[in-house]
Amino acid sequence: MAAGIDPAFLRASDLFEKQPEEVLKAVLVQGQLQEYGPGEVVFRQGDEGDRLYIVKSGALEVLASPTDAAEPIPVAYLGPGEVLGELALLTGSPRSASARVPERAELFTVDKAVFLDLMKTLPAFARNLCLVLAKRLEATTLKMPRGSKQLQGNLRYFDLATVIQTLIGSHQTGTLAVTQEGGKSKSRIAEIFFFKGNIAKAKVRHLTGDDAVFQLFQSPLEGDFSFTGRQVQEEEVQADITMPAISLLMESVRLQDELPLLKERITDPDHVYRQKASQLDWQDADTAELAAAVWSRLKKGASMNELQRDVPRNSYALYRTVASLVDTGQVE
DSSP, rough: OOOOOOOOOTTSTTTTTTTOOOHHEEEEEHOEEEEOOTTTTOOOOOOOOOOOEEEEEEEEEEEEETTTTOOEEEEEEETTTTEEEEEHHHHHOSSSSSSEEOOOOEEEEEEHEEEEEEHOOOOHHHHHHHHHHHHHHHHHHHTTOOOOOEEETTTTTHHHHHHHHHHHHHHEEEEEEEEEETTTEEEEEEEEETTTTTEEEEEEETTTTHHHHHHHHHOOOOOEEEEEEEOOOOHHHHHHHHHHHHHHHHHHHHHHHHHHHHHHOOOOTTOBBOOOOOSSSOOGGGHHHHHHHHHHHHTTTTHHHHHHHSSSSSSSHHHHHHHHHTTTTTTO
């Protein structure tokens, strides 16, 4: 029994926010609060859908297998107030995904029998459930936000790419920040601003825009992250991202996959490269500016590590440029 719990977390859920006080009291009396630690599995894909889960604190990681034989991978994170499992209770279907706790969480659970009894004895609960499910379908169809998501934790436990995909998929507006301990204070090393599910601005260390997002996938960050949702008018947004969010992620994954192949060709990041030719010969107009910047830096010699520090472009772009200069005999 969980009657002594403050019902505020239920009010944060779209399933319960408009429910009358008697419904909340009935839910609290008949539900249970459970605590989970790092890596604990709440349920597995294929399990019977026998209860409803509401996140009271922390986060819940949703995992799914692309194929029957594949290992489950993170596909979304649920934060405080979010609900999981209501459709399985209504349809009787087995769990379509697994759920685990990456770091820690308090989950409030309602058994199937209690859930169905609430629907039968409290018409207001059933009506609101129908309304919530209809709004979720509408939000999915029209790509409208379902509310301000709250997510925070340490990146030792969370997959940052999935956090980003979750914020995009739920059409959030707000800022995702990553901080690291530095002496007596924390320093912010990354900041990504989302507007209605699109990535509008990004800064990761000395990189900005598209390059900052690409670098997130090429050298994963460590530290604490938090997402803060806020209301922003479209005219206030000063975007430095040139691609739609989905295209940006697809390109990020492509570059992430190709970077190891380049590193097989340039194996020593501390090897110092210097100009060998008298002048730069570069045919690709789209990357000519980057090639000129790298060429200039190599006049006095520089390693890949130094180029990544001094030239504000993502690692893949720099490795590809140096590899091309080596292939054409312009540097040594």
